[in-house]
Amino acid sequence: MRRILMSAGILAGLSLASCDLTTESQSTFDETSVFSDPTLTEYQIYSIYEVFGHTNSHRGRYLPWYGYNTDIEWYISNTDDEKADIVKYNMLSTNSQLNVADGPYNELFAGIERANLTISGVRQYGSPDSRPEMAERLGEALVLRAVLYTELLKAYGEVPARFAPVDAETIYMNKVDRDVIFKQLLTDLEESFGYLSYDSATSTDRVGLALAKGLYARLSLMASGYAQRPDSGTAGTGNAGTVRLSDDPDLQKSVLYPKALEALKDVISAGGLELEPDYEELWRGVNNMDLTAGHEIIWVIPFSNSRGRWNYTFAVRNNGYTDYSPTTSNRGGQAGPVPYVYYWYDENDIRRDVSCVNFEWEDRGDGTLPYPAGIANWYFGKYRFEWMTDNPYSGGNDDGVKPVYMRYADILLMAAEIANSSEGGVRDESFALECLREILDRAYAGDASSVDAELSGVSGEEAIFEEIKKQRALEFVGEFLRKTDLIRWNCLKESMDAAAAELRAMRADATGAITGRNYSGLxxxxxxxxxxxxxxxxxxxxxxxxxxxxxxxxxxxxxxxxxxxxxxxxxxxxxISDTAFISSDTGVDKASEDGTGFYKADPNLKQWWPIPQTTIINAQGALLNDYGY
Structure with a gap:
């Protein structure tokens, strides 16, 4: 009988491609005693959550680098180095930021192994069919495994399919077509619906039914959308692939959209969630680590209050020692909104001044004050050290702020997108507009005339889809959902090229095609x-x-x-001048007509990160990078 470790670090050192899977410990428990006991099983589930906080997992490598550049979010630095290569779609498998044994790829699989042990153990020893408390544990583990796999699929594309605990025969595995994984995850999430309730998640750092159903919809949109895929049957052979839809009949919009919309409608009608009336208060709560369930936020990355580098990386920049960042090192501002995004908002949209700010904090001798940051340097105003009043930032390497993974606004906008589609069965334009209107009612603080003006002329599938694309940009900027959206819509490169053109319009005092603004008014x-x-x-x-x-x-x-x-x-x-967005230090033109301010290689052909070289080497020939790496 297998023995398993019951500690927070049960698999912290696991590298599925190379590690010795036999680990000795003074504290071991028999599987039967662990997975028949709801408390001990919960401890095992805690170990799955714990993976997110590992040094080079989501804490220090995945979250700081995944999700940009896009048409609305970009890397602020002009330095041409390996960090820039990550965000500019030019990364190599030897990139020093991610080519580490304990990097995101291996850590995510470590979490998946912990989930697999839990799922297998509860099924075998927990009697979930007759014990609701064990069924709930099983549901939580299934959802967590789906989250971990979603993060892998978003970043790496094709990966191995590991849905059972590792044994001697499965230490080394090649990739599979991602459709295999999508179908398993969707099946798992459907199963979890019967085990979880809307009361399961007592705080926003625990998964529950709303996340399960929201993730089902998110995966349905990904699986049925466009992506760079190896040719059919060639995953893990080095095939460069093309941008295309899945040819699996089970992953077509006509199959997935009705189920996804049903799940979303259930969250809307029965989930007990709502939009936070005040958009700024929503983000003040995030900075203050408010984990209260039953409002807008469905789930956050579960860092402890002293772990994670979210504000450290993305908050409004603090230059040197300030009242809010007590360290001589600069903090925040690694990435920010692309400058035109501020002008895409209507002047009455309350999201604008929360989401996009053009100042940075500094003490120039008169105390800590905000100063203009320069037209090229906009920051995510959702993340602010000065809003961390309950748990002030100490100046160290971690801040404890928990990134939002899913919130109710996404439920509404996914529902709008699916209901609007004629490919998903019976199109429901009125419901799509109803969901859009709820988002806009909050954006315009209940000003019905502004909402009506925004939706004026928005009818028909194409026009509503364009409005949904716009509102997903304005609602979620800085939350890094956009890259996945642009990939599945098949407009990743096209959208960044349009953003660069908008910046050229800004510095030329011309009218921008995206915003419709005449920038001569600046x-x-x-x-x-x-x-x-x-x-x-x-x-x-x-x-x-x-x-x-x-x-x-x-x-x-x-x-x-x-x-x-x-x-x-x-x-x-x-x-702002005709040299705006051109670095005086490096000469890099971030608004360049050839798009190189946003990417170095064609982003449509480099949608995924390569599996790290150290993992490839240790896989004993079982793994090979696709996509031209």
């Missing part, structure tokens, strides 16, 4: 002044909004206390 010079909001220093900037173009380099706006924006030499400087 001020040539920017002025700013400081104030206070909720006891925190604030900044007001003039010249950054359309129509604020009457100030000059010597004539400030009306009122007192204005300071002109200056360059790094202290000279009054134009805020």
């Amino acid at each position: 001020g040539e010079y920017l002025w700013y002044r400081h104030g206070t909001r909720d006891g925190i220093p604030s900044i007001e900037m003039y010249g950054i909004h359309l129509g604020e173009n009457d100030a000059t380099d010597v004539t400030p706006p009306e009122g007192s206390g204005w300071t002109p924006y200056t360059n790094t030499s202290g000279e009054i400087s134009r805020y």
